[in-house]
Amino acid sequence: MIPQETIQQIQNRIDIIEIVGGFVKLKKRGANYLGLCPFHNEKSPSFTVSPSKEIYKCFGCGKSGNTISFLMEHEKYSYVEALKWLATKYNIEIEETFANPEQRLQQQTAESLFIVNKFAQEFFANILFNEQEGITAGLGYLKERDFREETIHKFQLGYCPENGQAFSQAAQKQQYNPELLVKSGLVVNRDERLVDNYRGRVLFPIHNQSGKVIGFGARLIRKNDRAPKYINTPENEIYVKSKLLYGMYFARQAIDKQNECLLVEGYTDVISLHQAGIENVVASGGTSLTVDQLRLIRKYTHNLTIIYDGDAAGVKAAMRGLDLALEEGLNVNLVLIPDNDDPDSYVKKIGATAFQDYITKNRKDVILFQLEVALKDAGTDSSKKSAVVNQIAESIARVNKTEDFTRQQDYIKRSAQLMKIDEEGLTALVNKHIRERIQTEEKKQQYQQSPVEEYIPEDPGAEDLNDLLSPDEKQEHAMVRALMEFGTRPWDESITVADHVFTEIEENGLTEMIDNKQLVRMIDVYKEMYQKGEDPGPKSFLYHPDQQLNQIAVSLMDNSNFEISHHWKTSFDRHTPSRDELYREEVMSCMNYLKLRKIKRLIAENQRDMERSTSAEEQLNLIEVHQHLKELEIQLARNIGTVIIK
Numbered sequence: 001m002i003p004q005e006t007i008q009q010i011q012n013r014i015d016i017i018e019i020v021g022g023f024v025k026l027k028k029r030g031a032n033y034l035g036l037c038p039f040h041n042e043k044s045p046s047f048t049v050s051p052s053k054e055i056y057k058c059f060g061c062g063k064s065g066n067t068i069s070f071l072m073e074h075e076k077y078s079y080v081e082a083l084k085w086l087a088t089k090y091n092i093e094i095e096e097t098f099a100n101p102e103q104r105l106q107q108q109t110a111e112s113l114f115i116v117n118k119f120a121q122e123f124f125a126n127i128l129f130n131e132q133e134g135i136t137a138g139l140g141y142l143k144e145r146d147f148r149e150e151t152i153h154k155f156q157l158g159y160c161p162e163n164g165q166a167f168s169q170a171a172q173k174q175q176y177n178p179e180l181l182v183k184s185g186l187v188v189n190r191d192e193r194l195v196d197n198y199r200g201r202v203l204f205p206i207h208n209q210s211g212k213v214i215g216f217g218a219r220l221i222r223k224n225d226r227a228p229k230y231i232n233t234p235e236n237e238i239y240v241k242s243k244l245l246y247g248m249y250f251a252r253q254a255i256d257k258q259n260e261c262l263l264v265e266g267y268t269d270v271i272s273l274h275q276a277g278i279e280n281v282v283a284s285g286g287t288s289l290t291v292d293q294l295r296l297i298r299k300y301t302h303n304l305t306i307i308y309d310g311d312a313a314g315v316k317a318a319m320r321g322l323d324l325a326l327e328e329g330l331n332v333n334l335v336l337i338p339d340n341d342d343p344d345s346y347v348k349k350i351g352a353t354a355f356q357d358y359i360t361k362n363r364k365d366v367i368l369f370q371l372e373v374a375l376k377d378a379g380t381d382s383s384k385k386s387a388v389v390n391q392i393a394e395s396i397a398r399v400n401k402t403e404d405f406t407r408q409q410d411y412i413k414r415s416a417q418l419m420k421i422d423e424e425g426l427t428a429l430v431n432k433h434i435r436e437r438i439q440t441e442e443k444k445q446q447y448q449q450s451p452v453e454e455y456i457p458e459d460p461g462a463e464d465l466n467d468l469l470s471p472d473e474k475q476e477h478a479m480v481r482a483l484m485e486f487g488t489r490p491w492d493e494s495i496t497v498a499d500h501v502f503t504e505i506e507e508n509g510l511t512e513m514i515d516n517k518q519l520v521r522m523i524d525v526y527k528e529m530y531q532k533g534e535d536p537g538p539k540s541f542l543y544h545p546d547q548q549l550n551q552i553a554v555s556l557m558d559n560s561n562f563e564i565s566h567h568w569k570t571s572f573d574r575h576t577p578s579r580d581e582l583y584r585e586e587v588m589s590c591m592n593y594l595k596l597r598k599i600k601r602l603i604a605e606n607q608r609d610m611e612r613s614t615s616a617e618e619q620l621n622l623i624e625v626h627q628h629l630k631e632l633e634i635q636l637a638r639n640i641g642t643v644i645i646k
């Protein structure tokens with residue numbers, strides 16, 4: 001975590017014109033600055049920045065905020081990432097607090113790797129442009145591939161000499177730690193001697209979201225049947241292949257603006273398309289798409305177009321990760337490049353305009369394309385056709401978010417027509433796959449969350465506690481249960497649920513609204529543990545040495561396991577949000593209910609005062625108070641979903 005003093009220091013240094021002006025061309029207009037909005041396409045500027053108020057506002061699309069929210073929206077940073085970006089810009093040292101020494105060591109290693117990679121990138125780029133071997137071999141190869149020098153500079157390409165120790169000797173001369181050099185993958189240790197790992201190769205630096213080099217892809221340019229064409233950085237504290245896409249740093253703004261991400265396979269495909277002016281493109285590196293990569297794309301757009309070679313291998317590659325993409329709610333299309341070309345060679349052959357026209361005209365929905373390919377392969381074989389039906393039903397079942405219900409139904413209808421089968425039968429099969437996946441996930445979660453369950457004998461004479469509680473008591477229990485289960489989760493970018501609950505209780509005097517004083521004590525104990533930096537989760541209370549707290553926790557957790565009925569799942573096959581997804585709404589509802597109880601009590605007290613009052617002036621004041629309290633009651637009731645009779 002970043003200390004509050006450091007956050008305050010960063011906020012004091014912020015110049016909104018300097019920061020926003022680094023991304024948007026601004027012109028002074030009176031006391032404010034004006035420019036074209038970076039969040040939507042416009043020809044006339046409507047994006048205004050106020051240095052005195054330290055805010056921005058677009059009168060076209062309505063986006064507004066401060067410097068930190070601008071970075072979060074424009075660069076897709078988290079709150080902490082935005083603060084770190086600003087700290088780096090203003091040379092403010094961040095001393096983060098860590099839960100344990102291992103986390104601190106991991107962070108220090110990551111920072112050191114960034115420094116090593118930056119040195120390596122500059123070293124390799126210098127060799128490429130200024131050393132004879134780099135110019136002849138590396139730059140010569142890249143120019144043969146028709147890459148212009150400005151493009152090479154943009155992507156920070158480089159070259160590692162054939163001499164097996166050119167880089168390692170330069171790095172050791174700068175006193176870089178040998179263990180760190182090996183961890184980075186830049187060198188290998190052979191017989192107690194450091195040797196360059198990427199010798200004789202062109203280097204493609206791989207950047208993270210803020211533009212820092214986190215690793216390299218190294219392409220062999222001489223003929224060597226025994227050596228792999230590409231080698232990549234081994235995974236370490238900053239390079240995790242499943243969480244990155246090549247070119248995302250350069251493509252992110254174009255993807256956001258055009259609301260579409262083009263996905264290709266290789267580094268040179270990305271570079272060639274960027275050079276041609278098609279910048280909303282990234283590469284998967286030839287591996288199957290992962291959930292993290294898909295979520296990275298989804299930060300900028302829900303529209304994904306996969307562009308691969310038109311041969312059998314290209315079709316197979318395009319299909320990898322398809323189901324995951326559908327589960328993440330992405331609209332996935334596929335374009336296959338013809339004539340044994342790849343995106344790199346094809347854009348050079350026909351030009352950028354024709355390439356974009358080809359993409360537009362030949363874009364196919366991936367599920368329907370998958371179905372066409374599978375049916376063609378199945379031919380007249382009935383067993384293969386049956387397998388195709390099941391395969392497509394399983395894919396369609398992945399499109400199961402509530403907002404995608406219409407799209408799922410359209411897939412069922414069109415697929416049934418193509419396969420010439422009954423639509424209702426396909427719907428039933430899709431629903432069967434949905435149910436099976438839900439059951440599998442539930443079993444997996446139960447196993448992960450409760451691998452060992454303690455057996456507690458049931459009291460045959462005891463009634464269900466939830467049936468014995470009044471509505472008010474149920475809400476009190478729900479509030480404390482929500483605090484216990486979700487207290488350490490984020491409420492927003494800066495505070496936790498617990499911080500929010502304690503603030504609400506204190507500012508609104510809600511403690512007196514909780515009739516069960518044992519629950520009040522439980523809140524106090526939770527707060528004490530939380531402020532000490534402990535983790536006061538359910539287990540802290542379920543196994544608390546105080547037996548009273550232990551029993552309360554057991555009763556709370558005993559009445560928290562609500563579950564969607566099997567009938568609902570089978571009859572209405574659509575995504576139903578879980579408590580985990582709706583924890584903020586649950587906490588807000590509990591707090592609003594307590595506020596509503598307080599308002600009701602104040603109204604009752606005010607009415608008693610009105611009945612006792614004999615002064616006309618006092619009566620008038622009490623009526624005004626009553627009207628104000630009624631307005632608050634109606635607003636809170638509306639938030640909760642309760643009907644109030646005026």
